[in-house]
Structure formats: C-alpha cells, structure tokens
Amino acid sequence: MANLVLPDAVLVKNYISGDESALALLINRHQSKIYGFIYSKIGDRDLSDDIFQDTFIKVIKTLKTSSYNEEGKFLPWVMRIAHNLVVDHFRKAKKMPFQRETEEYSIFNYMTDNSLNIEGQIITAQVESDLAKLLEELPADQKEVLVMRMYQDLSFKEIADLTGVSINTALGRMRYALLNLRKIIEKNQIILTN
Amino acid sequence: MAKLYSKKKLATQKMLPKKETISFLLNYSKALSIHKVGKSTFEIIAN
Numbered sequence: 293m294a295n296l297v298l299p300d301a302v303l304v305k306n307y308i309s310g311d312e313s314a315l316a317l318l319i320n321r322h323q324s325k326i327y328g329f330i331y332s333k334i335g336d337r338d339l340s341d342d343i344f345q346d347t348f349i350k351v352i353k354t355l356k357t358s359s360y361n362e363e364g365k366f367l368p369w370v371m372r373i374a375h376n377l378v379v380d381h382f383r384k385a386k387k388m389p390f391q392r393e394t395e396e397y398s399i400f401n402y403m404t405d406n407s408l409n410i411e412g413q414i415i416t417a418q419v420e421s422d423l424a425k426l427l428e429e430l431p432a433d434q435k436e437v438l439v440m441r442m443y444q445d446l447s448f449k450e451i452a453d454l455t456g457v458s459i460n461t462a463l464g465r466m467r468y469a470l471l472n473l474r475k476i477i478e479k480n481q482i483i484l485t486n
Numbered sequence: 487m488a489k490l491y492s493k494k495k496l497a498t499q500k501m502l503p504k505k506e507t508i509s510f511l512l513n514y515s516k517a518l519s520i521h522k523v524g525k526s527t528f529e530i531i532a533n
Contacts, residue, residue, distance in 0.1 A: 315515050319508060328501040344503045348511045356520040357527060 300366035308355055319348065322367055326374055333378045336392065343381060347374045419484050429476055434469035437462050 298306075300318065307314035326347065331340040350373050354360050360369075393399060408416060427435050436455060440446045448466070452459045477484060514531075521528045 312512070312516050316508075316512055319511065323503055323508070324500055327503045331501045340501075341503050341507045345507050345511060349514065352511070352515045352518060353520065353529070356515075356518060357522065 299364075301362050301364050304355065304360070304362055304366055308358060308360070315352070318366070322370065325367065326370055329371060330374050330378060334381065339381070343374065343377050346377050350377075422482060422484060426473055426476055426482070430469055430472055434465045434472065437465040438469040438473075441466055 298317070300321075303314040303318050307318070323344075327340060327344050330343045330347075331337070334340045334343065347370060351370055391397060391399075427438065430438065433455075437451055440451045440454065441448070446454070448459050448462050452462045455462065457465075476482075517532045519530045519532070521530065
C-alpha cells in the first residue's frame with residue numbers, strides 16, 4: 293500500500309533499476325488521463341488502444357535505454373509522446389484515408405449493386421417470355437427478320453443476304469414486325485415494362 | 487455566476503484502455519531488455 297503514495301519520480305527510478313511492478317503502478321495511476329486524452333482526439337476505442345500501447349512501448353524503450361531524464365515530469369512527458377503519436381496517426385490517415393463503418397457512414401451508401409434484385413429478375417424473365425409468345429403471332433417473314441436483328445444481332449445487310457431479299461425489304465419487314473407487335477400489345481393490353 | 491456549458495456526464499466519464507493492452511505492455515516490459523554496445527543498441531525480447 294505504501295507504493296500508492298510513491299511519487300512518479302521514485303517509481304520511474306525503481307523501474308529503471310529493474311522493478312517491473314513500478315511500471316504497473318505508473319500505468320495504473322495515469323492510464324485514465326492518457327487514454328482519455330488519446331480518445332478525445334481519436335474517437336475510436338480500438339485505435340485509441342493501439343496508440344496507448346505504442347505510447348507505452350516508447351516509454352518502456354526510453355526508460356530501459358536509460359535515456360530518460362527525470363525532472364519530475366513523467367506524466368507531461370508521456371502525454372507529449374501520446375500527442376506526437378496522435379499527430380502521426382492523423383498524418384498517416386490523411387495520406388491514406390481510412391473510413392471505418394459507423395452508423396452514420398455505410399460503405400453501401402457509396403457502393404451500389406446495379407444487378408437486378410430477385411423481383412426485377414422475375415419480371416424481366418416474364419417480359420421476355422411474353423415477348424417470345426408475341427413473336428409467334430407475327431407472320432413468318434417479319435418474325436424471321438426481327439429474330440435475326442434483335443436476338444442474333446445481325447446487320448440488315450447480313451439479314452438481306454441470308455433471306456435473299458433486298459435491304460429495303462428487310463427494313464420494311466422489320467418495321468411491319470414492330471408495328472404489328474405494338475398492335476398486338478395494345479389489343480391485348482399487355483404491359484411489357486419492369 | 488458564469489454558466490458552465492460543458493456536460494458533466496461526459497467530462498467525468500472514465501476512459502480506460504483494455505485489460506489486454508495493459509497486460510501486453512507489462513509482459514512486453516518484462517520480456518524486453520536493451521543493451522548498448524558501443525554506438526549500437528540491441529533490443530532483445532525473451533519469449
């Protein structure tokens with residue numbers, strides 16, 4: 293219990309001369325102030341823990357190399373180390389911005405999935421199957437041109453060559469195919485949108 | 487009398503590091519020994 297009232301300077305001296313329990317007392321005595329200071333700047337528990345740890349690693353190394361000059365200012369010295377590490381942290385964060393997921397900030401606000409959801413997929417499949425049924429209603433020559441153009445992605449020149457008609461005829465059949473499709477859709481009041 | 491705008495509840499909240507952090511530091515301190523040989527410094531961490 294007598295240790296509780298020992299001044300920092302004595303504890304530091306004891307620690308340098310090999311008394312490990314002195315460090316535990318020093319940490320215990322000042323952890324709240326140092327951690328509170330770091331947390332007030334960082335605002336993140338885990339990062340604050342990291343910086344707290346780095347601070348004391350520096351303290352331990354300095355004390356063990358006996359390069360610490362005791363002037364009765366142990367806490368201000370540790371606070372200065374913590375402050376420098378906090379500055380380093382922000383410098384690093386500025387170079388390489390890192391955003392932690394919080395309640396206000398969600399990565400999914402910025403990343404969007406453009407693929408269709410299940411409902412959209414079902415609707416699209418339905419529209420496509422409805423359209424395939426409608427195509428069956430068209431005259432064979434018009435259907436042929438439309439399928440070649442839209443499903444097989446052929447040019448009108450290729451269609452003309454394959455079907456043995458002129459390009460103008462192929463264009464005309466495409467036009468009538470679309471007009472007829474529109475008519476069928478209107479007549480049956482089919483909705484083909486998603 | 488001057489009005490205090492700071493929230494007492496926030497100001498008095500005690501922030502403490504994790505127990506794991508403290509225990510890591512104490513173990514690290516026990517394991518670490520630093521030796522100076524001439525101009526070089528050697529850090530030795532005992533497992």
